[in-house]
C-alpha cells in the first residue's frame with residue numbers, strides 16, 4: 164500500500180461512451196432520481212420508479228426486488244436499472260465471524276472467501292451492492308463498531324479490506340454471483356471521542372493520512388472498490404458527509420476514485436443537527452458540493468436539488484458528475500444487460516462448502532490467550548460440564564450486522580461438543596439466565612455440576628446486541644454476574660476453560676488469573692460451535708492473533724502498539740509507587756496504579772505447540788527509497804504438535820522530521836509447521852511503504868536508521884537494523 168500508487172484511471176471506454184449517451188438523454192429530474200436511495204419498500208414506490216425518480220433501494224430483496232427492478236427496467240422512460248443495497252458485512256445466511264474476528268486470523272484468504280460466499284448468497288436474493296468492507300481504524304474498544312472493524316492497525320486493515328473488496332467484486336463486477344463493494348465509513352468514524360458512537364472526531368491531517376485513510380486508499384487503488392460511504396462524524400469541524408477536503412480533494416482528486424459516494428443513513432440531513440446546515444435544502448447543497456453522489460434514505464436531494472439548480476446555487480455539472488459515477492457502476496455491474504437474479508442461485512445457501520469455509524474462518528479467528536496445559540481437552544474425557552449464557556445461543560454467536568443470519572441455523576458450542584463427545588458425557592448448566600443477568604441464583608447449580616466434572620468450559624462474554632452500531636459501552640468488564648460465575652467455578656478447583664464471545668476487547672485480567680485456559684472467539688458466526696469444539700478437542704491448534712490490543716484497565720484506553728515514544732517513555736514495569744514507600748520510580752509516562760503495558764499486545768496469541776525464532780538476517784542493510792527491504796528469519800516448531808504461526812514484521816524509523824511510531828506492522832505470514840519442522844520466512848517490503856506525511860504534509864521516505872523485528876507479536880521478536888540512504 165503506497166501513497167504513490169497509480170491513480171485510479173482504469174476506465175472502460177465503451178462504458179464511458181454509454182454513460183455519456185445515457186446522461187445526454189436524461190432530464191434533470193431523472194438525473195436527480197439516480198442520486199436518491201429509498202429505504203425499504205413503501206406505498207408509492209412504484210410511481211417513483213416509473214418516473215425515474217429513484218436510483219437505488221436499501222434492504223429491498225427477493226420478489227420485491229425483482230418487481231421493483233422490473234418496473235425500473237420496463238416501465239420507466241429510460242429503463243435505468245436499480246442498484247439494490249444491503250449490509251452483507253460478514254456473510255449473508257452463512258454468517259462468518261465478525262470482521263474483528265476475521266482480522267484475528269491474519270489470513271486475507273479467509274476474508275476473501277467469506278466475502279465471495281456472502282456475495283453469492285446475497286446475489287441470489289437480488290442484492291447487487293453491499294455496504295462493506297468497513298475499514299475504520301478502531302483504537303477504542305468502548306466503541307461498539309470495533310466489532311465491524313479490522314482493529315487498530317492500518318496495514319492489517321488495508322490487507323483485509325482489499326481482500327474483502329476482491330471477494331465481493333471478483334475480477335468481473337458483472338458476474339451474477341458478485342456484488343459491488345462499499346468501503347466505509349469515510350473517514351475517521353472510529354476516532355469518536357470517548358468511544359461514544361457518532362461522537363466528534365479530531366484527527367490532525369498527518370494522522371488522518373498516515374493511519375485513518377490508509378485502508379481506504381488501498382481499497383480504492385488496489386481493491387478497485389466500486390463505492391465509498393461517507394460517515395456520520397464531524398471531522399475537525401466539518402461533517403464527513405459534506406467534507407470536500409476528504410471527498411473531493413483526497414478521494415476523487417488525489418486518488419482518482421471513479422466510483423460513487425453514498426451517504427450513510429440520513430447523514431446528509433444530520434448536518435442540520437451538526438449545526439453545519441440550516442435546513443434540508445442547505446444540507447442537500449453541502450452534500451452534493453461536498454462530494455456525496457447519492458443520499459441514503461432521507462430525501463433532501465429529491466426535494467431540493469432541482470430548486471437549487473433553478474436558483475443558480477448549484478451547478479448542473481456537479482449533478483452530471485454524480486450521476487455519471489452512479490451510471491458507471493451500474494454499467495460495470497452489468498445491470499443493463501442482466502438486471503435480474505436467478506432463483507436457482509439459492510441452492511448454494513448454507514451449502515456444505517459455505518459452512519466449511521465459515522468453520523475454517525471461525526477456527527482461525529480464535530485467539531488462545533492462556534493455556535496452563537488444560538487444553539486441548541482429552542477426547543476420552545468422562546464428564547465435561549459446559550456452563551455459561553453463550554454456550555447455546557445461536558443468534559448471539561452471529562454477532563452484530565448479521566441481518567440475514569438465523570439463530571436456528573447456527574451450530575452452537577454445546578451442540579458441537581455433544582456431537583463430538585456424546586450427549587451423556589456433556590452436562591450443561593447455564594449458570595446465568597443471559598449475559599447481562601445479575602441474578603446469581605443459577606450459579607450454585609453450575610458449581611454443583613462443575614464439582615462432578617473432569618473439566619469445565621464456560622462460554623461467557625457479550626450478547627450480539629451489546630456490540631455494533633450505537634452499542635458503545637463505558638465499561639469493558641464482563642456484563643452482569645459473569646465474573647462472579649467465573650470466581651465460583653474457579654473455587655471448585657476443576658480444570659476451567661473460559662471461552663469469550665464478544666464484539667470487542669474486554670478487560671479480562673480478573674478472568675485470566677482464575678482460569679486454566681482462555682480462548683477469545685469474538686462472535687464466531689454460524690459455525691462457531693464446531694470451530695471452537697475443533698480447538699477445544701485438539702482437532703486443530705488455535706492460530707488467531709490479536710488485531711486489537713487488550714487493555715489491562717479501561718483507564719489505559721486508547722491503547723495501541725504503534726504509539727509514539729514520547730520524551731519520557733516508561734522505563735520499568737508495574738506501578739511507580741512501590742508499596743510502603745512514596746518514592747516516585749521515574750518521572751516517566753506511566754500510571755501510579757497500573758502497569759503501563761497492555762494485558763495482551765497487538766499480534767499476540769498462543770498455539771498448542773511452541774515456535775522458536777532464529778537467524779534474523781537483513782539482506783539489504785542499506786536501501787534507497789526506490790529499493791526493496793529484504794529480511795529473513797528461521798521459524799521452527801519446537802513442540803510436539805502441528806501448529807500455525809503468524810510471523811510478523813515490524814519496523815521503526817528512529818528519527819524523522821516528525822516523530823514516528825515505536826513500531827509499525829509491515830508484513831505478516833501464516834506458517835504451518837509440523838513438529839520439528841522449520842522454515843525460513845522472507846519478507847520483502849518496498850522502501851516506499853516506509854514513508855509518512857512530513858512537515859509540508861507531503862508523502863516522504865526519509866534517509867536514516869531503522870530498526871526491524873520479526874516476531875510472534877508486537878511486543879516480542881528478533882531485532883536488527885538497516886539504513887535508508
Ligand code: GLC
Pocket residue numbers: 250294347427428632
Ligand atoms: C447504518 C450504518 C452503515 C450501514 C447503513 C445501511 O446506519 O452506519 O454502516 O451500512 O446504515 O444500513
